[in-house]
Amino acid sequence: MRQSLYLLAVILLLISCQNNSDDQSDLEIGSPDGALVLKFDLSKDGRPFYTTSYKNKTVIDTSYLGMDFKNLDNFDQDFKITSSGTAEFDETWEMPWGEQLEVQNKFNELWVKLQESNDSGRTLELRFRIYDDGIGFRYEVPEMERIDTVYITEENTEFNLTQDYKTFWIPGDWDIYEHLYSTTKLSEINVDKYRNHSNLAQTYIPNNAVNTPVTMVGTDSIHISIHEAALIDYSGMTLGVNSEKLGYKSILVGSENRDYKVKKTLPFHTPWRSVQITDNAPDLIESKLIVNLNEPNKLGDVSWFKPMKYTGVWWEMHLGKSTWDYGMTQSMDSWKDTGKAHGRHGATTENVKQFIEFSAENNIGGVLVEGWNTGWEHWIGFEDREGVFDFVTPYPDYDLEEVTAFAKARDVQIIMHHETSAATETYTKQQDTAFALMQKYGMNTVKTGYVGKILPKGEYHHGQYMVNHYNNTVVKAAEYNVAINAHEPIKATGLRRTYPNTISREGLRGQEFNAWSSDGGNPPEHLSIVAFTRMLAGPIDFTPGIFNIKFDEYKENNQVNTTIAQQLALYVVIYSPVQMAADLVEHYEANPEPLQFIRDVGVDWKQTKVLDGAVGDYVVIAREERETGNWFVGGITDENVRSQTIDLDFLEEGKTYQMRLYKDGEDAHWNDNPLSINISEREVTKGEEINIEMKPGGGFAMSLMLVENE
Structure with a gap:
């Protein structure tokens, strides 16, 4: 029955725009309800960046995107847009177990294909999905001539905000999440007090960074939570704190055994970087952004597991x-x-x-x-x-x-x-x-x-x-x-x-x-x-x-x-x-009523x-x-x-x-x-x-x- 319902779900996938012009800028996509708007553009030196507004107010200001590689030039500038497109998607799927039975997965999508202007001609695609309750985006690296494997030393994904949010955070520990939360302004985040915790069997905090999800509340009731979705064959992402910019830049978890953080065979894509954006706290919990950014069930019938x-x-x-x-x-x-x-x-x-x-x-x-x-x-x-x-x-x-x-x-x-x-x-x-x-x-x-x-x-x-x-x-x-x-x-x-x-x-x-x-x-x-x-x-x-x-x-x-x-x-x-x-x-036997x-x-x-x-x-x-x-x-x-x-x-x-x-x-x-x-x-x-x-x-x-x- 559930599989039948899934197959009968309303699914719309309509390519509404595809532009192959070499002269593209200021691309824009809105959420289905129109409240969220994401804009994408390149700086004068070809650096990709995005901004996001919610109800006509900018909540994520100019935030640059890029990757650093071992033994290759970085993916961070000298790009031009070669093509772009948009799509609409709407489906309803069922959780085999969960907080609810039916989940609507409805979003608008923008994809942008970039090419380096230099002699390398390397290409990169960025994909953005805009929901009523937030955004998700990822890097997609296609096959390339003479390159079959890349070694990522860092991913430089920025989340630059427009106010000094009240922030609920734990440190960007590479080994454990078992820390108490601190509540400070974003600009006041300092992880020093968390180092060398006597109650933890393992802990390593190399940067002034936070782990995700990190949740923030603004003076205008805007609620933001940054996380990631579909983390497969990649390193977990911590967020380095930039107090001056009131923002974060991704810092991937590394290893002492190698001088890079992620090894990937081309083609590949990164996990989704997710930002939930609401104007109240309850909607953060009701959001299904994270699960919706993941692929459908690959196991089929799992009725052998009973909650x-x-x-x-x-x-x-x-x-x-x-x-x-x-x-x-x-x-x-x-x-x-x-x-x-x-x-x-x-x-x-x-x-x-x-x-x-x-x-x-x-x-x-x-x-x-x-x-x-x-x-x-x-x-x-x-x-x-x-x-x-x-x-x-x-x-x-x-x-x-x-x-x-x-x-x-x-x-x-x-x-x-x-x-x-x-x-x-x-x-x-x-x-x-x-x-x-x-x-x-x-x-x-x-x-x-x-x-x-x-x-x-x-x-x-x-x-x-x-x-x-x-x-x-x-x-x-x-x-x-x-x-x-x-x-x-x-x-x-x-x-x-x-x-x-x-x-x-x-x-x-x-x-x-x-x-x-x-x-x-x-x-x-x-x-x-x-x-x-x-x-x-x-x-x-x-x-x-x-x-x-x-x-x-x-x-x-x-x-x-x-x-x-x-x-x-x-x-x-x-x-x-x-x-x-x-x-x-x-x-329990001594307290039968509760x-x-x-x-x-x-x-x-x-x-x-x-x-x-x-x-x-x-x-x-x-x-x-x-x-x-x-x-x-x-x-x-x-x-x-x-x-x-x-x-x-x-x-x-x-x-x-x-x-x-x-x-x-x-x-x-x-x-x-x-x-x-x-x-x-x-x-x-x-x-x-x-x-x-x-x-x-x-x-x-x-x-x-x-x-x-x-």
């Missing part, structure tokens, strides 16, 4: 209740030789069965098991990590056969875990064997991890080598009907459209920092920034649902800096098709509506579950109290819904009284208004379940 909630052996290790390793020794083989274990191993057969039973009883479809396989005694802090892990051999106290049979009998899926310790060659060699084992036991989802400095030495998590490793792993996994939830990943760039087994990823400072970081954990504002920055890139495996906010029995100096109501709201606010109920079973929301909440959505929000302050999101017609609403705030009026106008006319509202108690506070919660229930219909006050670090969650007609 799900999951529990697992994970949080208890971060708390220190149990460990990933079995023997706690410095030698990989000593526990095998002696048969001795320290008795605190978490991934035991009996412990995992406890999680399976709990999940089966509470409408939770999966159980993640970390620390099940041998190698954890020697996995981090060692230079030679190749060959440490294998991905088929369990520890002696974990019976894979028994556990998977136990789970299958209860309709619960075991989620595999592959921690690579960033030893990429070991993992690449073992992938066929590891994924075949998963296929044998009916496991369709794996959480991968890449903690530590990349091996081979000298590579970085976000360079071309690792971009290819991550993407090749996704393609390989698809051969075995396996979906990837990547941790310590490359950034999300919308490839979930092309490869829908790319289901979620980390790529941010997650919940675990609350359990073990020495800097106080994630502050109350953290996720109200993340929703408008990192979440614009794609799904996040944040692991919400911590009920035991102050875990003094394990770590008295650490806590989660939210209320329990906000932990419930995150199941709606922070999107992922896999959502963890991350806390310990005993903490647990009901986790039982009820959906994970796969027909439509999403961002009802309200301000970047870094608060956000309120409503989502309709596919198949059931039930709605769920979540709202979160930073350290400030917020009063919200929720208009239920999004509900279906003539239907009655049973509303169950979980909101902060009157005296709730993220630090002083985080467990204070008020739960109420009544019937509601379309158009009613619900008044809610979110307390400091708090929020609310709401389930709206359709009442069956008698």
Whole structure:
């Protein structure tokens, strides 16, 4: 049915203008609604540049484009326009899973063919796509005589803005995205305080640059977020800060092993450089610019992956209740030789069965098991990590056969875990064997991890080598009907459209920092920034649902800096098709009333509506579950109290819904009284208004379940 709908989608591809004149300048293309206008031109010395206006106001001023090469003249000037053309495109496609079922992909396109005026005659094509909610553009390098491969040393793509935007940013770290966001003016960005972070296993920040998405808010309510789409066989892009120009220039992630950053065989094109532009914060989240800039599904039917909630052996290790390793020794083989274990191993057969039973009883479809396989005694802090892990051999106290049979009998899926310790060659060699084992036991989802400095030495998590490793792993996994939830990943760039087994990823400072970081954990504002920055890139495996906010029995100096109501709201606010109920079973069993929301909440959505929000302050999101017609609403705030009026106008006319509202108690506070919660229930219909006050670090969650007609 979905494929049929896709084929029946309205598709218009009309070449409306093609000009082959040698005398072309000031080319222009507007968005379908006319609000956005992009202009392209060449400077007097033949340098290509673009500008962009929104509602008749320039938002991106003269911004030059170009590339630097090793052993070749750069692509940066002495160009002339030889031809150009425009096109219109409109289609509707379906997400196999996602924030909504149907996505409209509607844009106007401008392409420009350039040729160097010198004797080389080299050519370059630039392609711009203009949507109602932003722009995307890329470089396209055709085949050339006597050149079959180029070595790119830098890509000089500029984004020069017209005001000193309030900017929400993390540093341009080549190795990790797990930093807290800073909020400063663009001109005041300085990454120095982020260097040498004690809580990170790997970090490298060579430039005064930011990672993307970077989101900015202007004094005129203009909202801009710069990112990239369809990152394949290329290096990730950071943005070097130009305080004087109030702008950025791209800085590609490099390698210590070569004197170039990207190697490409001609012909090729770069990833899309994307700029979302709206006049309000909610529209940033509702935008589908990033996924629309990616190619359609290449895998076909992926119904073997089912969005799900999951529990697992994970949080208890971060708390220190149990460990990933079995023997706690410095030698990989000593526990095998002696048969001795320290008795605190978490991934035991009996412990995992406890999680399976709990999940089966509470409408939770999966159980993640970390620390099940041998190698954890020697996995981090060692230079030679190749060959440490294998991905088929369990520890002696974990019976894979028994556990998977136990789970299958209860309709619960075991989620595999592959921690690579960033030893990429070991993992690449073992992938066929590891994924075949998963296929044998009916496991369709794996959480991968890449903690530590990349091996081979000298590579970085976000360079071309690792971009290819991550993407090749996704393609390989698809051969075995396996979906990837990547941790310590490359950034999300919308490839979930092309490869829908790319289901979620980390790529941010997650919940675990609350359990073990020495800097106080994630502050109350953290996720109200993340929703408008990192979440614009794609799904996040944040692991919400911590009920035991102050875990003094394990770590008295650490806590989660939210209320329990906000932990419930995150199941709606922070999107992922896999959502963890991350806390310990005993903490859920001690709180059966708030647990009901986790039982009820959906994970796969027909439509999403961002009802309200301000970047870094608060956000309120409503989502309709596919198949059931039930709605769920979540709202979160930073350290400030917020009063919200929720208009239920999004509900279906003539239907009655049973509303169950979980909101902060009157005296709730993220630090002083985080467990204070008020739960109420009544019937509601379309158009009613619900008044809610979110307390400091708090929020609310709401389930709206359709009442069956008698």
